[in-house]
Structures are given as structure tokens and as C-alpha cells.
Amino acid sequence: MKKRPFYITFFLCVLVLAVVCFTGCSEEEVQGTSVDISYLNKNETKLVKETHYLQGDDIKENIVEVLTLLCTVPENKELRATLTSGINIVTYTLEDDQVTVSLSEKYKDIPRTTEVLTRAAIVRSLTALDGVSCVMITINGEPLTDTSGNVVGIMTADMFVDNAGEMVEAQDTKVMLRLYFANEEGDGLIAVNRELSHNADVSNVSMEKIVLEQLIKGPANEETYPVISPDTKIVSVTVKDGICHINFDSAFETAINNVTTDVTIYSIVNSLSELSTVNKVQISIDGDSDNKFRDKYDFSTVFERNLSLVN
DSSP states (O other): OOBBEEEHHHHHHHHHHHHHOOOOOTTTTTSSSEEEEEEEESSSSOEEEEEEEESSHHHHHHHHHHHHTTTTTOOSSSEEEEOOOOOOOOEEEEEEEOOOOOOOOGGGGGGHHHHHHHHEEEEEEETTTTTOEEEEEETTTEEEEEEOOBBBBOOOOGGSSBBTTBBBBOOEEEEEEEEEEEETTTSSSSEEEEEEOOTTEEEEEEEEHHHHHHHHHHHSSSSSBOOOTTTOOEEEEEETTEEEEEOOOOGSSSTTTTTTTTHHHHHHHHHTSSSEEEEEEEEEEEESSSEEETTTTETOEEEOOOOOTTT
């Protein structure tokens, strides 16, 4: 998929928006596709949606209009533009139903809480378009990472904390996870409960990714043992039709202690299956779905919960 020169379409879109603004049309007379654009309020504590009418003839032109609106100061004086402070959109690409937006280095200077809201606004505004279901943000082509250095990866609108369907705010709630770690022999699983604080630092992260990060982090007691190499990085994690698709980097191949392949696989599958959003799991390494994991399981395998390994 070739990158569309954003600077050309950006200014064309600004021109279109200017024409619409100066025609003085009433809302009833406006022709186009309606879409909800998310803006930050002045205090940068929540997102507020405003409806706009797009004039594009296809999905690519609509994406450019949405990106333009995100860079434009809204008429409502209680709101501010989503992308400000010298943050430029370098380029964007559309592949299948995923939009990848590359932002300038200035994006890294946004305060943490504001960045979470900014990210949510970008994702929610773009996925409001028909034909766009997920978004990935990069910084000058490099994947966006969280405060722990993990790649944020592909995002969907439902990954963000939502209040009354209209706002996304920094919250502090408790989340109880049920995780499966290895027994001492490495041939069985032990279930443990772990309580986490789901606040502004993780509200931009899906529950599926939080589960995987906790498995990689390892157990918190001496009664259970790690199942995944701590060097493993999560490239992406998405859920579609109840199937959680995970893409790890090559460090996932590394066996840890004497843990069997089945224990590693089903620690992940069983832990994720505790979430209401996941029924099955598919795993790949660096996007490769053609080979086998440790010469036992094809990456094309879709795994279901297996409690026979649980002690």
C-alpha cells in the first residue's frame, strides 16, 4: 500500500472545509457524511464529540477530512483542537480496515494524561468512519510505545474507558484478573487472582493486552512459576468475533525453565478466556502464521480453553 502524500490532500481538505464554512448553509442543508469528531475540553480532562459533515467522495478523502478536523480549532470555545502544539501529521496509510497515522516527534512532549485522551480522540474519530475499524499511531514511522516501553500497536474504539458513550476520562478503578502460571514441575497450571489499578496509565490499553503483560511480568509469589520469557514483546493484540489474535516478537520462542509447550500456550489461552470478550486465541510470531511454534503447534491453530492442565 503506497503512502498518500498527506500535505497535498491536507490543504485540499482545508479548502473544502473553508468553502463549507463560508457558504452559510444551515445544518439541514449540509450534504455529506455525518461523523462524530472527538475533541479535548479546555481543561484536558475529557473528550467531547461534535458532529461534522464530510464532503469526500470516498473513504480516503474522508480520512483526510477527519485528520484535518483533528488539527483544526473547533468553533465551540469550550473545546480545543485534538492535535496542537506543533504536532504535525507526517503521513497516513489505509490498508484493509486499518489506518496508520504517522505523527511528528512533538507528539512525545504531550503530558501523559493528555496523551491518553489525544490517542483516544484520534482512534474514536477515525473509527467513526465506515470502513475503518482500527488505528495504529507511529512517530515518524516508529511504533508508538507506552510508559513501559511496550509497543501500543493496533487500537480500536472500545479499548478506551467510556463514560455515558460521550466522554473518555482518566479514571482509577480496580480490575481483578485471573491468571494461569506454571507449577514447580512446569507441566501444569495454577490459577491465581491479581488485582490491578486501571487508571490513566493503562486506560488506553485493552484488557487483553493487560493480561498478556501480566503473564510476561510473571508471578508475584513463590508458589507459581513464569510461563513466558520476560524478554517477550507484544507486537499487537486484537479481538475479532471472539478470537484474540496475538503477535509476539521472536523472544516468545524462548523456552523458560522446564515449562512445557502446552503449559505456555494454555497459560495464555486460559487467562485470556477469563475475559468476556475472548472465546478463542490465535498466536503468531513477528507476523508469521505459516510455521510451527516449537515444532508442535501450527500458528494457524485457533486454541480454546483447556482446564485439564490446571492443578
